[in-house]
Amino acid sequence: MAGRLGQVASRIMGGNGVVARSVASSLRQRSGMGLPVGKPIVPDKPLAVNDELTWDNGTPFPEPCIDRIADTVGKYEALAWWASGLSFFVSLGLLAVWNDKASTIPFAPKVYPYDNLRVELGGEP
Numbered sequence: 001m002a003g004r005l006g007q008v009a010s011r012i013m014g015g016n017g018v019v020a021r022s023v024a025s026s027l028r029q030r031s032g033m034g035l036p037v038g039k040p041i042v043p044d045k046p047l048a049v050n051d052e053l054t055w056d057n058g059t060p061f062p063e064p065c066i067d068r069i070a071d072t073v074g075k076y077e078a079l080a081w082w083a084s085g086l087s088f089f090v091s092l093g094l095l096a097v098w099n100d101k102a103s104t105i106p107f108a109p110k111v112y113p114y115d116n117l118r119v120e121l122g123g124e125p
Contacts, residue, residue, distance in 0.1 A: 041058070048054075056062035073081075119125050 053065050054062050055065050114120070
């Protein structure tokens, strides 16, 4: 399969045999896509107690998997923020319902000629 793809790529790239060999070898190595960070390191000693909480992708600076931002907001402060945001949107909705003029007049008032047919509808001339 990689040979055929290499030949097709060679024809597209200009027909050079070197291109076909390089494309074929790269397709053989990476056609399974592999891991993005290299091969996994096999542990040769017992793991630490909380080893699953550290993201170690082989760089010199492993990162914690859990962000430390959540500790800065307590549960009562979070409840206060949530309740104030919810009350803001509820009050905004109630204000929109209270101030909704379109629901009291569901259609546009009709305007007639001759002073809105004042005389024809029984008004004084």
